[in-house]
Amino acid sequence: MSFTSPRDVYLLAGARGVSLFGDLLATTALVLALQERGAGGSAIAAVFIAAVLPEVVFVAVAARIVDRLDSRLLLTATGLVQAAACAAMAFTNGTWTLIGLVAVLGAGLAITAPTFSALLPEMAGPAALGRAMAIGHTANTLGSLAGPALAGLLVGGFGLRVPLLIDAATYLAVVAAGLLFRTHRKGAAGTPPKGRLRGDRLLMTTIGLLAALVLTLNINVVVAVFYIRGPLGGSATEYGLVDAAWLAGMLAGAWLATSIRGDDARLARILAAVFTGTAIVVLSSGFVQKPWQLYFLWLLGGALNGVDNTVLGVLAARRVPEAVRGAFYARFGAIINGANLIGYAAGGALIGHFEPRAIVIGCGVAGVAAAVVFAVPLLNAASAVASSPPGTSSPRSPSPASSGSGP
Structure with a gap:
């Protein structure tokens, strides 16, 4: 069972794994830094909520554009905005400003996550999709383990700025993937996509x-x-x-x-x-x-x-x-x-x-x-x-x- 585009399958898995590593690195570092500054439980909880809530709030917008715009445009533009937001966090001290920028990152994820997921079946092909997903899980697991572990070391040695700058750099992996994928979905802006899931x-x-x-x-x-x-x-x-x-x-x-x-x-x-x-x-x-x-x-x-x-x-x-x-x-x-x-x-x-x-x-x-x-x-x-x-x-x-x- 060979992939339709093996290069793209591994590139996508790598980009998502690196991005997840950066996200968990930054989130863990942010929680540790805020706790050391004496922030209360409400601020800590707000970090996790801000990271997830945009994917719920902006679902209608994401559902509307992911199938209508070219996937390369979505990944590169969104990745650049996320990288800029994360870099801004590295030079921000206000607790609630930081949390607001976390929400910007979450809003970007509301677009990039379904874009990646929609691309994978085309890259893998129907017979090899399960193996492609396992490769993706491997990359995600490595990122999930490495991010929090490294966060404690970096915050203890360098403070909050360094892990946030590293996270900003990992968003460039999303940009690079968007530019390098040979597979991409060519949506037609303004044209409602055909095909519905009524009553499945x-x-x-x-x-x-x-x-x-x-x-x-x-x-x-x-x-x-x-x-x-x-x-x-x-x-x-x-x-x-x-x-x-x-x-x-x-x-x-x-x-x-x-x-x-x-x-x-x-x-x-x-x-x-x-x-x-x-x-x-x-x-x-x-x-x-x-x-x-x-x-x-x-x-x-x-x-x-x-x-x-x-x-x-x-x-x-x-x-x-x-x-x-x-x-x-x-x-x-x-x-x-x-x-x-x-x-x-x-x-x-x-x-x-x-x-x-x-x-x-x-x-x-x-x-x-x-x-x-x-x-x-x-x-x-x-x-x-x-x-x-x-x-x-x-x-x-x-x-x-x-x-x-x-x-």
């Missing part, structure tokens, strides 16, 4: 299930530090190792998923099982007694997360018409980030009123319930797709021919 029950119920799980399970992102450092008696190092275990599991799961084969119905059934398994892992984590016991659960949970990311990516690439692929990824990102924001806010509110272990168990129970409830319509939709006559296609998804020609 299989895809919509899959996204609904994922959003429900993100909402219920990501409360634990806020609670985890209190749970590990409190009832489990873990150290700061053990907390970091638990977090890294999930990332390591995601990487393994992404590569494992490249061997999965089957039609859309089979992929949907696999997703229902994987989502349910993830919720069970989180529920089980509420009953451990030592941090080391979480390592194994988080490796398994991360592996399931890596499988669902890859399988869902392949399913979306098959069912979303090429003409509206960018709009789909923009809206998908907004849904998931919106669920993230609600989950983070709920976690912050709950930790002040309940014990960490009780919250973790409650999240696990809610996650399992959500998986069971949403799995029913998902499995019904999968059965409907499986029973469709061979060679037929609905107006809600591309035909086999168009699915192959898009990527």
Whole structure:
């Protein structure tokens, strides 16, 4: 299974990995620096909110332009604005000015993320898309691990300016990728793209299930530090190792998923099982007694997360018409980030009123319930797709021919 454009696949993975490294480097450095300056919890929370909220707020704008403008123009122009904003942050001292510039970076991500996602199926080709996604996950994982680790060293040795300037330089990787890609999507400005996703029950119920799980399970992102450092008696190092275990599991799961084969119905059934398994892992984590016991659960949970990311990516690439692929990824990102924001806010509110272990168990129970409830319509939709006559296609998804020609 060779890629349609191997050079572009690796270039895209590298650009996204480097950009993610810079983002996490800057965010971690900013949080550390603000905490050292005596900024309160509201300012720290505002940093994370400002990084994510624009992807929700600007979804309509992103969905409108990603499929209509040339991808090279979008990536280069947005990357330059992000680089300039990040460079300005390096020479800014005001807390809320810094947070405002973080929001500018998030607004840029609302455009570049769906642009990259829409390009990947065309670069990889339908048969090799899973492997291309695993390569991307590898680059993202390396960036996710290196960014926060380096942030502490740089802030301690050089202050906030150096990591922010490094992040500004990483945005130039987005610009370079936009200029160097041989593959690009040529939108027609002002012309509504053809192809819609009206009532694709299989895809919509899959996204609904994922959003429900993100909402219920990501409360634990806020609670985890209190749970590990409190009832489990873990150290700061053990907390970091638990977090890294999930990332390591995601990487393994992404590569494992490249061997999965089957039609859309089979992929949907696999997703229902994987989502349910993830919720069970989180529920089980509420009953451990030592941090080391979480390592194994988080490796398994991360592996399931890596499988669902890859399988869902392949399913979306098959069912979303090429003409509206960018709009789909923009809206998908907004849904998931919106669920993230609600989950983070709920976690912050709950930790002040309940014990960490009780919250973790409650999240696990809610996650399992959500998986069971949403799995029913998902499995019904999968059965409907499986029973469709061979060679037929609905107006809600591309035909086999168009699915192959898009990527």
